Amino acid sequence: LRLPGRNATAKDMVNAYAEDFLGIKLKDRGNENITQPEIGFIGLGNMGTPMVENLIKNNFKVHVYNRTSQKSHDLKTQYADDTDCITIYQEPNELVQNSKVSIVCVCLSSEQVCEDVLLGDTPGSVMSGLMARDAVNSNANHIVILDHSTCSLSLSQKCHEAFSQNFSNVTFLDAPISGGPEGAQNGTLSIMCGGSSEA
Numbered sequence: 001l002r003l004p005g006r007n008a009t010a011k012d013m014v015n016a017y018a019e020d021f022l023g024i025k026l027k028d029r030g031n032e033n034i035t036q037p038e039i040g041f042i043g044l045g046n047m048g049t050p051m052v053e054n055l056i057k058n059n060f061k062v063h064v065y066n067r068t069s070q071k072s073h074d075l076k077t078q079y080a081d082d083t084d085c086i087t088i089y090q091e092p093n094e095l096v097q098n099s100k101v102s103i104v105c106v107c108l109s110s111e112q113v114c115e116d117v118l119l120g121d122t123p124g125s126v127m128s129g130l131m132a133r134d135a136v137n138s139n140a141n142h143i144v145i146l147d148h149s150t151c152s153l154s155l156s157q158k159c160h161e162a163f164s165q166n167f168s169n170v171t172f173l174d175a176p177i178s179g180g181p182e183g184a185q186n187g188t189l190s191i192m193c194g195g196s197s198e199a
Contacts, residue, residue: 036060040095040104042117042126044071047148047177048107050184056085063101065089067113092117093129102141107148107177114149119162127162130170144199146175148191160195171199 008016018024036059041052044066055062056079064086066072072088079085089095096104104126108114118126126145133140147159156174163172173195183189 038100040101043107054187091124096129
């Protein structure tokens with residue numbers, strides 16, 4: 001079966017499988033020189049806050065924006081011992097302009113809010129931030145935007161078209177979640193994902 005050998009751990013076998021069949025080399029979480037992708041998170045409601053907490057518990061650095069900034073500050077205070085784990089932004093456009101952010105999760109309360117934050121023609125929207133970013137650096141890193149909000153198919157298609165038509169380095173995925181606040185707290189949410197299989 002070409003397994004790694006008699007003394008191999010389960011982790012060794014998973015690593016071998018991932019390398020052979022998925023073409024990826026898994027990183028050793030014990031090595032502090034290895035850098036995790038940094039995650040942007042927009043929306044710290046009943047679902048978003050525990051999702052961010054689970055990211056932090058799993059050693060991700062998280063960049064957050066919430067319309068009510070007090071929620072962001074409360075979360076940062078909760079993790080005051082690790083000041084590096086959370087960075088707070090005043091507007092979504094600032095978050096997406098950070099070159100360290102490669103994934104942006106969006107978890108907002110309504111379809112209208114979601115459209116305004118993602119595609120709004122205000123300077124603070126995600127779209128405006130990405131345009132400003134590309135104007136400064138046309139070779140900016142690729143960003144995947146995951147929309148966890150409950151939105152209509154038409155809005156998801158509109159977001160996909162807007163990002164793919166305006167940027168070669170931005171991918172939008174419709175990623176609604178199931179499991180409720182309890183699933184968010186326990187890290188057991190189901191995420192249904194639609195969009196580019198590569199992303």
